[in-house]
């Protein structure tokens with residue numbers, strides 16, 4: 022099916038958007054504002070939960086060893102059965118894969134490895150039939166250097182695309198060319214690359230193959246809106262917006278300073294001067310369709326976050342922060358210091374209290390950029406208990422939970438025996454930069470705990486060949502523990518991590534207290550117990566419900582005391598990772614005040630209204 026056919030079935034008046042960007046027009050792109058429509062009501066993302074697909078490793082439907090949209094189509098029922106309400110796709114667009122899809126060379130098509138637009142439309146329609154929303158990744162801080170805009174932009178200073186990127190003249194020290202400022206990129210070396218053809222440097226905050234777009238150019242912003250419309254016309258329900266708080270740079274691009282070189286320019290490209298204004302423009306487009314927008318915003322404070330997600334003038338619906346990802350490391354997983362529960366609780370506290378009553382939160386513990394959470398915050402020796410406890414630990418907080426593929430199975434980090442077997446550029450850089458005097462084994466151990474490649478091993482569906490991921494040769498190593506960590510085996514085990522995820526999502530979905538109640542943390546100083554309350558008062562009837570979530574991060578039995586005002590004899594245990602759903606129904610209960618290793622107990626208390 023042609024692109025135009027698919028899109029026009031939903032919005033025939035948008036024909037002007039359908040031009041493919043495969044070859045840029047010779048004439049200047051139009052800056053005329055496209056006809057805007059009145060805002061449409063958004064769907065209720067607050068009561069939903071989402072499942073993130075990193076397609077390359079999700080499920081291979083055609084046997085070439087690479088996950089694809091055919092595989093996704095086959096697994097939609099599985100996703101629905103988890104109890105989630107939507108899917109967020111990491112980029113599925115054409116890309117040279119310098120950063121696995123986060124370097125886009127065509128915003129209006131599907132990567133041939135993953136299928137076609139027609140197949141995407143099938144997935145989208147089937148997902149909608151099942152009641153699942155679909156969010157795409159919008160990556161607009163940068164494109165691939167193979168994007169036609171960039172290829173044109175390199176040709177000189179006077180073509181329609183010349184100001185699409187951030188170009189600067191070199192500085193000279195004698196005869197030596199120097200980059201325009203001292204910024205480092207987050208991925209590799211300096212943030213500037215010299216282009217011979219144009220005789221200038223271009224800025225890349227990430228990899229060399231990811232030139233930053235010049236969002237100060239109104240034409241670029243019109244392109245963004247046009248890309249949004251393209252997918253929204255197709256029926257997509259919203260976007261997760263990649264490093265969205267980096268898109269506005271301080272125009273002078275001053276020199277930076279920092280003891281961590283990779284972020285020395287951060288103050289000048291993070292939360293920049295025109296960010297709100299640009300987000301406001303994109304918001305208008307999104308709201309014409311009632312689309313939801315989730316922004317990824319590294320290193321943002323609560324106060325700044327509230328300017329984007331707070332109140333009626335919000336320009337994003339939720340925000341993905343990074344604080345909860347750093348409980349075992351300093352600023353990046355590659356500077357590992359071991360897990361500290363108090364650090365994790367501090368991050369939870371900061372965002373839960375910071376946004377309470379003001380804004381909505383995106384809850385997550387895993388995504389495609391981080392190692393597996395069971396290894397990080399749980400305990401492999403208590404794999405099942407800790408993997409399931411971690412589910413309740415974050416899903417029952419206030420906000421919309423996101424699960425990353427395989428997280429619901431308790432998938433673990435992979436340990437490869439040579440650095441050459443890893444794909445992760447950051448891991449290779451870290452391996453070749455730090456602790457060079459250590460033994461190879463010791464250096465590899467550091468990579469095992471830190472690499473995001475662990476999130477990118479094929480999803481383990483069965484205990485058959487290649488974990489059921491493909492009938493061919495998988496593009497990346499399958500974790501050998503698929504014999505017992507796999508969906509098929511776990512579906513049959515009432516106490517599996519998979520079944521526990523389903524129970525948590527189901528419990529949340531049917532509880533007003535868990536959906537909308539307030540959040541309060543108890544015993545903040547404990548380094549073994551994480552305890553929090555959700556409380557909901559029915560304003561009309563005056564009844565009140567409290568749910569107390571008590572998580573153990575101890576590998577031995579650990580005692581706890583319920584907070585003042587709680588009497589466990591009046592409460593009901595409603596969820597426990599040591600008791601199956603059947604056991605629960607049969608009245609099996611846990612010992613209040615004692616937690617087995619990595620046990621989570623969830624208690625419900627109801628106060629009837631006084632008459």
Ligand SMILES: [Ca+2]
Pocket residue numbers: 081082083084085086087088089134
């Ligand atoms: Ca495939």
